[in-house]
Amino acid sequence: MKNPFYFRALPTDAPFCDRKKELDGLFSHARNxxxxxxxxxxxxxKTSLVKRIQEKLKDLDFLTIYVDLFGVDSIEDMAGRIASRFYSYCHKDENIFKKAMKFLSLWRPVIRPDSEYGVSLSVETTRATRGIELLEETFSGFGKFIQEHGKGVHIVFDEFQEISELNESLQLEGLLRSHIQTHSNASYFFVGSRRRVLRDMFNEKKRPFYRSSINYPLGPLPIDESINFIMEQFKRGGKICPMEIAQKIVEKTGxxxxYIQRMPYSIFEISGKEVTEKDYIKGFTNTIEEESIIFEAMIQGLSLQQTKLVSALAHEPTGKPYSIEYLARHSLGSIGGVQGALKRLLELDYIEKRDNLYILVDPVFGNWLIRLTQSHLE
Ligand SMILES: Nc1ncnc2c1ncn2[C@@H]1O[C@H](COP(=O)(O)OP(=O)(O)OP(=O)(O)O)[C@@H](O)[C@H]1O
Ligand SMILES: [Mg+2]
Structure with missing residues (x-):
């Protein structure tokens, strides 16, 4: 039987656990x-959720555009991504496509045959305009299109925090804000991880995006629904997962x-008709091992002190990482060093403060760190 758990990009028609309140709320914001x-x-x-919302918006005749800003490395790159996504969404309808070309005359769509997808669409600039000016013209053309289009337009900028890595980020934020606030017939969703970076961008008084958008923090899934979801998917795959095991998976992963897909995926691979405690333990170990490349990449960019601190917090969450006892117990060095490390780990979203304790955001990463130090001791 095929494994019913997905852990890569989730298709919009794949089973989805809960998020009813979020789907309704966000759909309503987009419509407004x-x-x-x-x-x-x-x-x-986040991405799975916004893609579902865009599917629903299409039924209301919204034009939906999804732009992934992951790895964006320049303003030209960003403007090009917007133009190319825009043309790809328009090209199914000849009238809209013509309208898009009229307003976005700075960008020419280039359609080529593609062995995998039939055709591929990319864009080229028609003039030598570059930098901020290029983005300015792209947005202003886009704004005119939105106004004339009449029907609603919904734009997702996924991995939006990436723009803060660009040299001209503040200027860029100012430009986006000034255009977006005039696009009254459009709804923009700015989506991203690195919560601190995004929160600061939208909630600091001196930043251009200050109070421009509704803050929408997305939490973990509800416990009971997650347990039911896991049991249900096992059933769909022709196996039985006892409730105690589904409960353990949800508890272990918060x-x-x-992880409510990733861990059951590994368990499904090794289990017989009915999942046992042994399958659960082995499945969990397999998950950690198979995820270790990601965890290794996560600590690779850290300094020694940051690695020591994140590892200390995995072993022992604390509200007082600067206390003499904590520093000594985990050999963390100076208070100043720990302050810097704590700030960086919060910025990276590796740790967070919950119920007055600094803890790891990803509990499986925490488990991996603990196993890592244990295996060093062996
Ligand atoms: N409501 C849900 N029901 C079932 N599985 C889910 C749900 N939400 C997320 N997932 C699982 O989590 C995985 C990651 O989801 P997604 O890529 O949408 O997250 P993201 O927040 O956009 O991640 P990133 O920050 O890395 O971009 C999905 O492939 C799916 O396996
Ligand atoms: Mg995503």
């Missing part, structure tokens, strides 16, 4: 042409959306 900033830790289901 409100702008929303959606933030959560990595792999919480109902972290990615």
């Amino acid at each position: 042409r409100a702008n929303v900033v959606i933030f959560s830790p990595r792999r919480y289901g 109902a972290y959306p990615y």
